[in-house]
Amino acid sequence: AQSVAQPEDQVNVAEGNPLTVKCTYSVSGNPYLFWYVQYPNRGLQFLLKYITGDNLVKGSYGFEAEFNKSQTSFHLKKPSALVSDSALYFCAVRDLTSGTYKYIFGTGTRLKVLA
Amino acid sequence: EPEVTQTPSHQVTQMGQEVILRCVPISNHLYFYWYRQILGQKVEFLVSFYNNEISEKSEIFDDQFSVERPDGSNFTLKIRSTKLEDSAMYFCASRSSQGTQYFGPGTRLLVL
Numbered sequence: 001a002q003s004v005a006q007p008e009d010q011v012n013v014a015e016g017n018p019l020t021v022k023c024t025y026s027v028s029g030n031p032y033l034f035w036y037v038q039y040p041n042r043g044l045q046f047l048l049k050y051i052t053g054d055n056l057v058k059g060s061y062g063f064e065a066e067f068n069k070s071q072t073s074f075h076l077k078k079p080s081a082l083v084s085d086s087a088l089y090f091c092a093v094r095d096l097t098s099g100t101y102k103y104i105f106g107t108g109t110r111l112k113v114l115a
Numbered sequence: 116e117p118e119v120t121q122t123p124s125h126q127v128t129q130m131g132q133e134v135i136l137r138c139v140p141i142s143n144h145l146y147f148y149w150y151r152q153i154l155g156q157k158v159e160f161l162v163s164f165y166n167n168e169i170s171e172k173s174e175i176f177d178d179q180f181s182v183e184r185p186d187g188s189n190f191t192l193k194i195r196s197t198k199l200e201d202s203a204m205y206f207c208a209s210r211s212s213q214g215t216q217y218f219g220p221g222t223r224l225l226v227l
Contacts, residue, residue, distance in 0.1 A: 032214065034215070034216075036218070042220055042221075043119075043121075043206060043218045043219050043220040043221050044158070044206060044208075044218040045218070046215055046216075046217060046218075049214075049215055051214070090157075090158060092158075094214065095160075098163075098171055099170065099171065100146065100148075100163035100165065100170045100171040101146065101163075101210060101214055101216075102148065102160045102163055102171060103150075103158075103160065103216060104160070105150075105157050105158040105159070106157065107156070107157045108157060108158075
């Protein structure tokens, strides 16, 4: 079965420090991977995606993610965290068994950036 | 920048009542989706819709649920007889031709 795992429920990081939010996946084929951010009482905002090509993907708000096929990971990173980055982050994979491109989401990781 | 909109933002209803959640997808998108997020849990797929019919649905999407595109812009999710466990945040999404789904702000449904 295809799945996405976000092993950390919460990540705390000091403002100005680099941040990493982890995601691993399990798919039977080439993965299509996505990161979304959810601010309080808001919807899911698209950050970035990996479809093919360069393993380092750059997205919105200074975020990037590195696709690692051997480790089946797609960790979200940012060189210098801001307090305003505090939010809930979801990793998702496109379900390759589905003809409708539906997403399978991870459980989410709450990022807290401390001033 | 075009975005997906949803109404209402909050809905409180009594168990057994019908609710209709509304969404306006991005205008040139062709695939539409409903997901739900029970408080503190992950986002789960409910249903996808293409060419005026359901293209896929999950086991959650039972006979109490239905979707409709009554006109060229709205996309609705109806829950016929709500249950307590239907309380959740419901997200609508539409998919671009590049495969990225764009989500609305959600409707928080509370069933009492």
